Amino acid sequence: MQLTTSRAQWGVPLFDNHYQGLPAKSFNLLETADRLSGLLGIALFIQTGLKQGESVTLITFDTPDNVLDRFQKLGFDFKDVLEKELLCIISYKATFTRSLNIATDYRALFREVRQLSFDKSARFAFLNADLLFNLESHSLTTISTSKINEAANEVDGIILAQFTTIDDEPHRRLRSICTSLLNCYLVISRSVDNKMALEVKTYH
Numbered sequence: 698m699q700l701t702t703s704r705a706q707w708g709v710p711l712f713d714n715h716y717q718g719l720p721a722k723s724f725n726l727l728e729t730a731d732r733l734s735g736l737l738g739i740a741l742f743i744q745t746g747l748k749q750g751e752s753v754t755l756i757t758f759d760t761p762d763n764v765l766d767r768f769q770k771l772g773f774d775f776k777d778v779l780e781k782e783l784l785c786i787i788s789y790k791a792t793f794t795r796s797l798n799i800a801t802d803y804r805a806l807f808r809e810v811r812q813l814s815f816d817k818s819a820r821f822a823f824l825n826a827d828l829l830f831n832l833e834s835h836s837l838t839t840i841s842t843s844k845i846n847e848a849a850n851e852v853d854g855i856i857l858a859q860f861t862t863i864d865d866e867p868h869r870r871l872r873s874i875c876t877s878l879l880n881c882y883l884v885i886s887r888s889v890d891n892k893m894a895l896e897v898k899t900y901h
Contacts, residue, residue: 705820705855706749708741709895712883716900719857724849725881726826727859728872733771734885734893735859739822740773742857746820747778754785754818756810758793758825761786785814797831799840803848811852819854826858832867835874842871842878875899 704718719725719742729735739755746753757764761779764786768775778784787810806829810821823829829845831837849856862868876882882899 706745707857708745709738712895712897716897719855720880720901721855722850722852723856723880724845725855725857725883726875726879727857727883727885728862729859729885730862730887730893732861734887735824735861736767737771738885739824739857739859740768740771742820742822743775743784744773746855747783751819752783752785752814752817753820753822754787754810754814755822755824756787756789757823758789758791758828761788764824782817785818787813791828794828794831797829797841799831799837801831801841801844803829803841803844804851807848807852821852821854821856823856823858825860827860827868827871829858830871832871835870838867838870838874839878842874846879 703721704716705721706713706718727735727738729738743753743755755764765776765779775784779786811818829841831841862872872882876898879899880901882897884896884898886894886896888894
């Protein structure tokens, strides 16, 4: 499916109304305070695409059944659209990160994702996307972020990639580098009374 617009609705009304959606050809990254917030953010992205008649690909490092069950507990039943091949789920092993190095070809990874989804998808959702980055050092994180961003610029579609934040040095470094290099960096946090808040760190 060819993309006809430079932006597409995420499914979060206040964000979509203000920013007219997520930018295309961009690695849009969503940092969330917990896994539940991350699943909700990605579920809204998937649901919005499906409602607009788009095919969607979900890339995860968990089993498809586990992911579908978690979505269903949040009120999103994607099993029917999966059977109709409107939703494609690609599951990589969590050990994927062991193969990351300075020569990692992210363009090839995105081409593989497109091929596995039969080149039908206009939307690509990633869960636990921090596993895509090399977090071993500042230099390696910068290089991997730049490469991911460059590869995403060639993808004819909308990407929303999510990860659950961890309060450690590698993730603080990832946040700092991504906010300076990526076109769109979003954060969903939770307050002491358990309310979710969306902050747009970077949007170009």
